[in-house]
Amino acid sequence: MDNVEEGEITPSNDAFQFRMGLNDNKAGMEGLDKEKINKIIMDATKGSKFYENELKKDKQLNQRIEKMMQQKSQLTSQQIKKAQLQVDRLALELERNRDLSRVIVHVDMDAFYAAVEMRDNPELKDTPMAVGSMSMLSTSNYHARRYGVRAAMPGFIAKKLCPSLVIVPVNFDKYRAVSKQVREILAQYDPNFLPMSLDEAYLDITDHLKERISWPEDKRSFNFETKMKDEKNPSQDPAVDGGTKELCTSPILFEDSPSLEVEQNAHVSAATSAKQPLKKFVVFGTSAEEAVNEMRFRIEQETTLTASAGIAPNMMLAKVCSDKNKPNGQYRIVSERQAVKDFIKDLPIRKVPGIGKVTEKMLKALGVMTCTDLYQQRALLSLLFSETSWQNFLHISLGIGSTHIERDGERKSMSTERTFSEISCTKEQYDLCRELCKDLAQDLLKEGLKGKTVTLKLKNVKFEVRTRALTVTSAVSTEEEIFSVAKEILKTEIDLASPESLRLRLMGVRVSGFLNEETKKHQKSIVGFLQNEKSGNAVPLGPPDRTSPSTQTPGPQRQSFFNQKRAAREQMGRETFTDSSGFSKGAEIDSAEPRTEMPQTEVLPQKPDYFCPICSQNKSDWDLESFNKHIDRCLTGSPLANDFDVRPKAEVNINNDDWEKEINSNEIRNAAFSIQNLSNQTLDTEPINDIVYKNTIESNIVTNIRNFHTFGVDPDSVCTEKEVDVCNTEKEPAKPNSEMASSDQIFICPVCNVKQDVPDLAAFNRHVDICLNEGIIEKLREERVNINHPTHNLQHTGGTGRGLTSTNAKLRTKRSAATNQNPVSKKSKPNPSKNTIDRFFK
């Protein structure tokens, strides 16, 4: 999607300000000037509920800023000095590890949806048009942008700006098809490229370039296959943005004069020779620029659409670059430190991915507008923002970003939401909720996901948003399961608001907390167990898995127990299960059917009897959720507990189930306790912190050791994309905890540097603890040269193949989170003064 920010409406104190984009209207051309645009938007906006809400949010933000400024005013120069030292240490480290070896490309289709529509309907070419609806636009063509019509703008306002605007409804299938074509081309430059959306992708073309350098010319030659689209290229004059030595000559590449293009290319490409048939071929050179030119050329040949690209040593920079010569242009930052610095120097922070409206405004209040400012204020920022935030800022201001493009891991949540005209009728709200659950259940089914927490999102007519979540003990996935939870949440919200009714404009349902593969099997087996007779396709009972939350007993025993119980099931009465269906019944009901009472009464109109095949209990007041939980317990052989309830937190603690709670917290404790203990009590004491400030090398040691302790113990210490550049590791994913603790891992103490023959991590930790306490750190000091050398110091741990560097962002974060009393982090925490809206929906 095309830059939302170009046309964003940003309320600023008392007025909406419209920001002109890069390619905006110049005097004398068609369209509107900034003043007019702002006025029209204002007029259309003023007084609306939406506007009121924007003002409110703005006020909150201002308060937040005010608090921040107050904190700032209380800082002593001493504190700043200290912070400066610490920040600079990290900066040094980052600088030392700067990786310029990769060539990363960010490709971005120009005004993608709009371009596709224009291609397919030539009538749209010369008129201002946008893709979307009267209520919201996805993107607009460049024609329309001259009138201030932008993505993320409501259609009706766009119409006011530009009455002749044509609004075309979105057609995702079409865009997907085009996107596929584009991706096939991209894959040839980097088979592991990373699509970010239909119109955007990252590539690492380092390897491609290495091969390409020795490619014969014919491998870099391409036909002009199709009729070139004789579209007026709305591109800007390249000279305007020039002034930078890197500016590429390509923007005219696709002008409608092919002959010019060939010559242009011949000029650029050293390899081009006279033997090239006139105007039928283009030969691209071997440089990065040429490769990307070629890529864009091929995209246009294939799709008749243009793309822009950025080439840089890391993802963050590449992304910014791709915006620089848009549309139909590209820009490169060569792989030199100085080039990066030059580029970063005057770069407005808002251009940087991850810096949005809010962050921009907060930083602006501190006088930070450009990346240079960002760097200069680094000490201050480290005191006013959270660790992750300021470290991120530091990365940005140094022009450092991720150099590994990695596919996203598994999905973490799935949701659906809908906006509508006001609904205040309770029944309709429940119906809607059910429908959302139904849609969501379908989507979940497609990916075979089940999750444990259900979140309900509500937005009232005043645009106030509220989300409420509930985590249940057995994962849900079907419409009925989700709805049974969602409706409870909805019920409490309705009750909370009563006697007034909720006046909703949006409702959404989300499921998260997905089961991992192992657990899923387990849960599945239970479901199959449950619904066996009903659906006729029971899921085979797999062996019990060790990661299941209810696993307490050792494998073999459990196995046999499981089998026992399966036998039990097979013998057990079928009719008991035939109707797990108070639910399936509900599913059959036409959604229009009145269901008004249902929520008010108990869970469902008539409840089926649930009969547990394990303990032979039969309770009529169970619902599916309770029943599943019960079986889960019975399976693990734990003593039978009371009923459980799916009750929103507001009423009762959901986990009135102490048994389960215990397991959960035990898991966590086992994993993390010893380490936290260690870093809290041993490392973060005063003396060590003194060292931190006195001596860079020593503090590195301390940091390393801390990280070492955290590593492999923190269940969440997964090295994700963001940190990759920092920790500079192989791609190997972090192993699950269980594996970490397995016996074949090698324990090398970072203090005494001796391999430890210990049974498990806990024992190892004790050793390190002792080592530390014995003052061996003094020894380290003597060996500082060695120690300070990452490859020497950072031994393999736990067989993950992953080394430790002293600046793994995530690890640091975790550590600091666990050790906040640490004087180092005396920094005032950011305080997003969250004024909960008490009177929500009143």
Add this chain to the structure above:
DNA sequence: CGGATCGAC
């Protein structure tokens, strides 16, 4: 864990 917020597309 739950809730709010931010940011991206």
Add this chain to the structure above:
DNA sequence: CTATGTCGATCCG
């Protein structure tokens, strides 16, 4: 009339 939908991350309590 008429201001999206979906997702991940982060922070705080």
